[in-house]
Amino acid sequence: MKAVITVVGADQVGILAKVSGICAEYGVNVLEVSQNILGGNFAMIMLADAEKCNVPYSDFIAKLTEGGNALGVDVRVTRQEVFDAMHRI
Secondary structure (H helix, E strand, O other): OEEEEEEEEEOOOOHHHHHHHHHHHOOOEEEEEEEEEEOOEEEEEEEEEOOOOOOOHHHHHHHHHHHHHHHOOEEEEEEHHHHHHHOOO
16 A cells, blocks of 8 residues: 655755654655645655554554654645545546
8 A cells, every 4th residue: 555645844854864864764665755845845755565563553643743843844644545535526
């Protein structure tokens, strides 16, 4: 299963490292990353392969949310098929 991970918040050092580190810790492979700084705000979208996630998917999401909260950024995780359906015109 693939997941879309979005991160938005005030720009600071370590956001990409924290999110990708959590992915690595739980066996989730980051496939693509797009990030930008928009008016001092950090915005990132990651596509990740969670097939080999070594904990329940809900635990992985909770850990990413916890990591985002520690940095003061909003982290959202959505299954790719749900993300695609939500953004279909």
